[in-house]
Amino acid sequence: MLPVLAFTPGEPAGIGPDLAIMMSQQHWSAAIVVCADINLLRQRAEQLALTVELRPYNGQRPTSPTPKGVLLVEHIPLAKTATAGVLNVENGPYVVDTLTRASEGNLSGEFDAIVTGPVHKGIINDAGIAFSGHTEFFANLANKNDVVMMLATEGLRVALVTTHIPLAYVNKAITPDRLTKILTILHNDLVYKFGEVNPKILVCGLNPHAGENGYLGREEIEVIEPVLNELRNKGLNLHGPLPADTLFQPKYLDTAAAVVAMYHDQGLPVLKYKGFGNAVNITLGLPFIRTSVDHGTALDMAATGNINSGSCQLAIQTAIDMVRASQNE
Numbered sequence: 001m002l003p004v005l006a007f008t009p010g011e012p013a014g015i016g017p018d019l020a021i022m023m024s025q026q027h028w029s030a031a032i033v034v035c036a037d038i039n040l041l042r043q044r045a046e047q048l049a050l051t052v053e054l055r056p057y058n059g060q061r062p063t064s065p066t067p068k069g070v071l072l073v074e075h076i077p078l079a080k081t082a083t084a085g086v087l088n089v090e091n092g093p094y095v096v097d098t099l100t101r102a103s104e105g106n107l108s109g110e111f112d113a114i115v116t117g118p119v120h121k122g123i124i125n126d127a128g129i130a131f132s133g134h135t136e137f138f139a140n141l142a143n144k145n146d147v148v149m150m151l152a153t154e155g156l157r158v159a160l161v162t163t164h165i166p167l168a169y170v171n172k173a174i175t176p177d178r179l180t181k182i183l184t185i186l187h188n189d190l191v192y193k194f195g196e197v198n199p200k201i202l203v204c205g206l207n208p209h210a211g212e213n214g215y216l217g218r219e220e221i222e223v224i225e226p227v228l229n230e231l232r233n234k235g236l237n238l239h240g241p242l243p244a245d246t247l248f249q250p251k252y253l254d255t256a257a258a259v260v261a262m263y264h265d266q267g268l269p270v271l272k273y274k275g276f277g278n279a280v281n282i283t284l285g286l287p288f289i290r291t292s293v294d295h296g297t298a299l300d301m302a303a304t305g306n307i308n309s310g311s312c313q314l315a316i317q318t319a320i321d322m323v324r325a326s327q328n329e
Ligand SMILES: NC(=O)c1ccc[n+]([C@@H]2O[C@H](COP(=O)([O-])OP(=O)(O)OC[C@H]3O[C@@H](n4cnc5c(N)ncnc54)[C@H](O)[C@@H]3O)[C@@H](O)[C@H]2O)c1
Pocket: 010, 015, 116, 117, 118, 119, 120, 121, 122, 134, 292, 293, 294, 295, 296, 297, 298, 299, 300, 301, 306, 307, 308, 309
């Protein structure tokens, strides 16, 4: 069956609308329904001097790929006309409306996956809506307490135990229960969704030098090692806790299926240094497929025509591949 994807361009003042227009300029083996304001897309296409036919989505499941040069649009109105590069707090609820529409369509089976463009977390919060990221938003909407944020680029996958929380809360959030769930979801998805056999997972410590036998922190001894031992007894191929500053080298990575980092900025700077612009963000553990770009709103680049769309292309292609793989299960 033809994959039908929902695409949310995210922050209207950022580069998400540009990405939607740019994606229409190539052929995809899927139908893509863009959940966004149709006038915003028209305006951005004009600014980019790109020709696109904006075709309203009629709610009927498409049976053929969206033709090159066409965007199927589920119109969700902006509160205020967006200016490229200029955030407007009045459009915060609009962004959330687009995400809600896309995820409800996934939960009902109308769409097979969601691909998200970048949102600006700050402006959504300024609008009075508590929002820490798509990952947490979709988890909440789908009633899932534990989902996994994993970013992947050629030769490296990094999954996170904690996501968008202040650094001051990280150590408390790394509980045996959370760590067990994250490692289990990751292991199962590497096997069943990504075809890895006995995937080797490298697990970072939390503290410098993985705690140096407890002299530089005790989370490794008290939380991480006991969880790893328990899961190893169940057959998971886990290595660690390893010092995070030295594990990102070919000697370890060449045979690993994924690295688990304890917090956002322990793992993602390495991943983005290696593959920024060519990486995809995948949420594991949701009842639907969700992929995203590896970059943010890049307000300074909106409507300039000089952006890199590589990550968006990879996010769409990864979602299509994951839908196809799930259809063959
Ligand atoms: N998927 C998401 O929704 C997502 C991901 C990351 C960051 N964000 C959000 O984006 C906002 C801005 O974050 P930031 O400034 O740290 O990161 P950013 O990725 O928006 O920008 C960092 C730098 O990279 C450049 N850049 C980013 N993407 C580019 C592209 N495709 N082509 C060319 N240049 C590009 C920007 O111009 C900027 O110089 C924040 O609110 C953050 O939370 C959202």
